[in-house]
Amino acid sequence: MVEGREIAVKVLSRSSDQGLLEFKTELILISKIQHVNLVKLLGFCIHGDEKMIVYDYMPNKSLDFFLFDPAKKELLNWDTRFNIIEGIAQGLLYLHKYSRLRIIHRDLKASNILLDDNMNPKISDFGLAKIFKQNVIEANTNRRVGTYGYMAPEYAMQGIYSVKSDVYSFGVLVLEIVCGQKNNSFHNEEGPLNLVEYAWELWSKDAALELVDQTLKSSCSHIDQLQRCIHVGLLCLENRATDRPTIEDVLSMLKNERMMLPMPKFPAFVSGSSVVYELENGKSQKFSANGLSMSAIDGR
Template sequence: MHREGRRKGLELPLFSFATVVAATDNFSPTNKLGQGGFGPVYKGKLPEGPEIAVKRLSRSSGQGLEEFKNEIILIAKLQHMNLVRILGCCIEGEEKILLYEYMPNKSLDSFLFDPTKGKLLDWGKRVHIINGIAQGLLYLHKYSRLRVIHRDLKASNILLDGKMNPKISDFGMARIFGRNESEANTNRVVGTYGYMSPEYAMEGLFSEKSDVFSFGVLLLEIVSGKKNTSFYHSDRSLNLLGYAWELWKDGRVSELMDPMLGDPTSTCCNILRFIQMGLLCVQESAKDRPTMSDVVSMLGNEMATLTNPKQPAFFLGRRGLEENSSKNRTENCSNNDLTISEIEAR
């Protein structure tokens, strides 16, 4: 692997811009994997080394530099099989670039919400993905050297390796918590509409329970194959959480199951339990939600009795969120999954 040393304080291998250019065939459009709020992502190949994903900071991205610094500081200190691994960075002139391990199956949303590829996610694979995400989040909240709140957990930030193992990615919006710190407040919200907890979206309050809420949304999306930001029973403006709650109250929650999973009889009871876990995670009050330790325990013990969830937080249309939040803060939304990506220094 061609490394050009380490910059003081970075704790990461430093690559020259020439090496990155060669690895990506001069950022060839044929190597482009995607485009995020941070900037474009390319596939590359290091000389006599592994395939890589190259995230290049867009020069037009005003908030991207803060995300870049944040991601370098955080991800260099985090190591877990369910977190994407960073291989190095390039800081040269105006170029700010991160090099990651390449994930051949791209992101979870590319499977989950695709009418063809979704069929490849049978129930066993979905359970494996849910468990892996939960383990990665538990590590961030409890077992890593730093206690980290991700703040932007969503299907497009879950990458899949060649064996469909999930890896949490994109730590540009994450925040480090002190061991005795339980909650923090910000005047500017970052994250993605549809995955944000109500106390965060409306009041700027975030905690481990904010990530638990996002995990609950993700769990319900994985079970249903539906996006939370799509609307169901549009005359009542119900998103996925509202729809799941209505089905739960009516005793028809099995109807939430993704039809691509086929005959529900063999997995029905198991799936209903997962839906119940998802609803517990998205309850309106943060104190009612389980911790990730609780979630991992529930996932690992099928015999444990689950409590009945209280009403989840769900917004009756995007306008309600915008009207409430605009009273207190300024928000910038990108066109990428409606990511609210205003960065605010602590």
């Protein structure tokens, strides 16, 4: 507690790949951005090898804590899930367009979406984020960092990242929120490689609603909204970055039910064998497992 206020302390593990540069990046970025759907920085501490960041305390932990737990996911009804989807999109819109700095998050995933006491989402963990000048569209790096399952194909294989890389990660998140399963939870050798491929198979058979989490099917009356979210999610997962919508377009498509949506093309299955081979045999790359945070958030 700080002056009677609950806080969360992110303690950087000594074994973490995040070094002093990433730590400073996170501090600089969070100190300069303010939005209702972004985590708020309260302070930090560096003492020898110990590095800590102090945030507002999020009593409901992170999205993955609920979404991928068979018992806890029942607490996420569809209205709550849609609010989380929209809130993440609003946070990304601020980062991509309305903040003083154009910021590419590069590690958007369920464990980096914190939930406040009203289950409102807060994007967190900016240690891998990159700042763009407003006139810069994309950049290239040989040092690829991020998380299997959420990584856009052009970034995973060529090191090219842009706002559309975050849009791809957002598309994976949307499907996970609708389905209640991790992207990499498919292990049948004869079946789909991941949730993205499974969603595409169902979409191609005009059976997209079979993707919906079983805990929602008995109580959800927003069938059209569910279908629209799956549709938008697949549009965000286009193989070519230029074919993906901007996050501003995504919000319009989610909120305007009368808006006609383009048909999605064949999406990129980033955990497919060819991409996985590139990742596992490449150089200067840092990846965390799907859904695994590189740091711990503890209430104080």
